[in-house]
Amino acid sequence: MTLTNGGRRRAAAPHRTTGRIAAIDIARGLAIIGMFLAHTVPNPGDAELLVDGRSSILFATLAGVSLGLITGGATPAGPDRRGALRMSVLIRGLLLAMLGLLLWTLEHGIAIILDYYGVMFLCLIPLLFASRTVLAAVGIALLAVAPWLAGVANQLVPPGRAVFGLDWFLTGYYPALVWLPLLIGGLIAARSDLTKRKTQVVMTLAGITGMVAGYGAARVIPGVGAEAHSSTLAEILGSGGFAFTVIGLLLLATAPQNAALGRGIRGILWPIGAAGAMPLTLYTAQILGITAAFALTQNDDLDAVIDDLGWTLPVILIAGALLFASLWRATLGAGPLERVMRLASAPPRSNQ
Template sequence: MVRKVPPVGGVAPAGRRVVGGTFTADRGAHDRQRILGRTADGETRPGDSALFAVLAGFTLVIITGRPSPRTGRDGRQAAGRVVTRGVVLIALGFALTALDTSIDVILSFYGLIFLVVLPLYRLRATTLAVIAAGALVLPQVLYGVQQSIYDGAWSDTVIAWDPPARIGDSDGFTELLFTGEYPVLTWAPFMIAAMAVARLDLTDAKVRARLALTGGALAVVGYGGSWLALRLVPQARTVIADATDGGSASSAWWSDTVGDITDSTPPQWLLVAAPHSQTTFSLLGNAGVALVVVAAGVTVADRTPRVMRLLRPAAAVGMVALSAYVLHVVAVRVLGTEGGSMSALPVLSGYIAGAMVFAMVWTRHFRRGPLEYLLHTATRPARHIR
């Protein structure tokens, strides 16, 4: 029998932060520069995409049983719901990618990570935390795989036989696993860590305090370690700057102002912690930020109900995060608000305001967002699993 625990408040507002952050983070560096200005065109909130993955980990644990995993028939049905959810998100992500916007759509990566980490759902929090820590070697593995892809031809053969690769400008599952903006190999650790956190009793103030301290320590080790490494390793910043299309590499320990790799990736790149750099330092820093946000959100929900009432618009967006995200991508495609045709900051403000108004109106009448409801409906056949 699964022991019941109170629902975790404060997570839905974090979903609103994710939606707002992805409105800028999923756009290219050029769009972010237009939105934030040259003096602040770095990824000012590097934990947003990581927080997206962390909230996904919470979702998986809520579906499969919290704090203890479901077993027997209930467990099999829960696993079936997760598989369905993952497959639907993969398909939806490829469909949005086919719209050919400048947005790096996260949903297909998100769906595949669900499927990859699902076999771990019965593990205890401690075991999951150990696995997440061990996964810190995966950026080095990813670097080696990417070099073999760029230097060889085996990936071309795989892509040629991959049906999703024929949808839009995509390399299919090779992109999802290795070469995309959110490769499963380095983003699965976020979801595994979140699964460990979701198994904890977050209604306990001491547990939340330890979680916040752990997150802070991870952020310091990640960003601080990158800052130190970039200054201690001879010529590291010079090599990185020469290999990218941005400016100085001095801020690569936290910002994406260094730009993107233009040719081959030098080993020194593993020393940066810039957003989406897929390095161990980046994993540590982003995970730390995400854990602090979760701990803070749950603490605010527990101690200051009045503040939570003020945050209802943010919580509403968190409840319809999937719908808001998809509508954002579709709006960019339909309205043609990319490529410098419109002033970026007003457009961004309009997207965020529109998402909040939509969420407030919708959640006054319905428990789930429109796409959330369709996703829930798609998982209903799992009830027939024996």
Template sequence: MFDAANAPVPETAEKPVKPAAKKRVTAVDAARCLALIGMIGVHVLPEESTGGDASLTWVLFAGRASALFALLAGVSLAFSSGGSRPLRGRPLKAAMAGVAARAVVIMVIGMALAYAEPSAEIILVYYGVMFLLAVPLLGLTSRMLAILSVVFAIGGPILLQALRGVIPAPEEDNNLTFGMLFTDPLVSAGQLLFTGFYPAVPWMAYMCAGLAIGKLDLSSRKIAAWLAAGGACLAAAAWAISGMLMVGVLHLTPGESADLLAAGDDPPVKVDSWAWLVAASPYSQMPLELLHTIGTGMVVLGLLILASKSLHQVIDVLAPAGSMTLTLYSGHLLFLAAGLLGERPFASFGLQIVAALLFGVLWRNLVGRGPLEAAVTAISTRVKNAVLRKESDQKDQPGPVKPGAAGPSGP
């Protein structure tokens, strides 16, 4: 999610890992920037228009922006493990260790930001858990990861529904802090995996889909066109099936079904009901919603890859901010916590977007990596190098001397 250009770990352990040695896929960064813009819009702009209907911002971005963020996180993890040229052996083991370190640091940042009490659900701690769950999947093939994405998209919500009421939920739906984690670790684990706003187990559908996409050749226009077309079909099919099932199972009218799909109105049944599995409304975390938003994420990424040459000026404006979304997302949360322009949502949204784009361009050209991205990458790289050195030392260590064999001389 936060760094799409981690260099593959070199085959020889003697040379230290140099971060970001390979060329960035700017369309992925641009897509990540659009996801950030969408999430800021959902947090800041009104959910309803003046007529009482769902606002355009909510219809376009609710559920889809955060899903795109998660899918692109998987793409970045695929890049860190070799992309279309997967790592094997010691380099893969080092990459896994680096991802685990990255996950822990992102979780720490997320829990630290929770103390500022922004008026938004912080996604970073959930992302860290998803990164940890993705570590053993880094060496899998694209096909296997696509299958796992479907398994998580269907099985995750079923498991979620089965465990509702069984897993203890936190007394208040607050962002997770260090105090909450250490005071009640079981409740915190249940919140992160199942009961929270971005439950990691169902959301692994996005992570696996992104890993599968990141292992493809994203420089190929054919693959980009396949992503856009396949994603559009998947998104449309999931919505259509959900709409028909909500009419048949939940006994809604077609108009009510359409409103629920577009705006995520109050559900007509309890969310712990098995009937809720047919819903594809925003943030429902149900199978058809997960598949729909995987599809919309594929469309965005595919179209941006296709447009990266003809609209390179637009990509060049979006990509720098998209390469440092950890820094900019954290800044956005602190802006919300400060309460600045709280009564002027459109001015707040415009100011934050312009500031993010300008900061991205200037910082990228003058310094390079975003500040938080540089810190996370430095820690991840140190862990990779430590694993490589340990593996190298173990390989070079002589084996036990067999009886009768010549051993070292001495007393």
């Protein structure tokens, strides 16, 4: 409580977290690097790697955080601005879907996430300004129902066949209805003030709990799996828990309250944060780079391209991304595609 000039007490306003938070950029940078590795690292035994599935789930979870931040953070925008912000998210979602569909037309062997990502944005529009209680209720309901629906839908659809629309929502690599609880969880975190130590600790503990529940169930319950892109409840809990643990730990480690330690960690990880500040640019550049590798090696199979190039491809992609992002971020700020997205979807400014 604080005292006004008139002497009456009023509640202090929640801290507004709408600017860039270093830990969020770093987490997003790790997700981008993880996807680079998942797409291109040599894996002769075809074993599931740490980055498989978890990188894209971290990426999706951060989408919910980002939507929460751009719509007001811990202090959601007022009713007079909500329509414009919903329209902005609608435009972003449509542009992401269009770019994703365009990238699908190239020869690269990658399951593109951007069109699914755009559909998730569109699905989240009605919930953008809902209370945390409503968000939690919807997220829990989806956790209970969507993985089961995805399992039924995958049984009905013949293997290798994609059904337009159904693929986006239930049967694809990144099914929107199954993954929406991740975005909702990120949105709840943003509404809880990411700068608060309590929020950071709760995110970390909730993440660890999710990992134990999801991966533990897959380990001890017969017939339960948590493999990457399996769209099971165990995968969403386990890999979603991993995502929240990473975000929570990074928020704790880089918090300004940590003084010199926080500054040191932020400084060391700055190139990764720079990459995380321009995910759309780097993700698209990665797809173009892999497409170029297809043409260079004259192969039409991603595994064959990786066999030909070995570690050369992921090293070039990651080193190039970190160098480009660091130089661009230091001199020009927002990434090129991020600038286009911002200009195309910018809500009109109020005259007041």
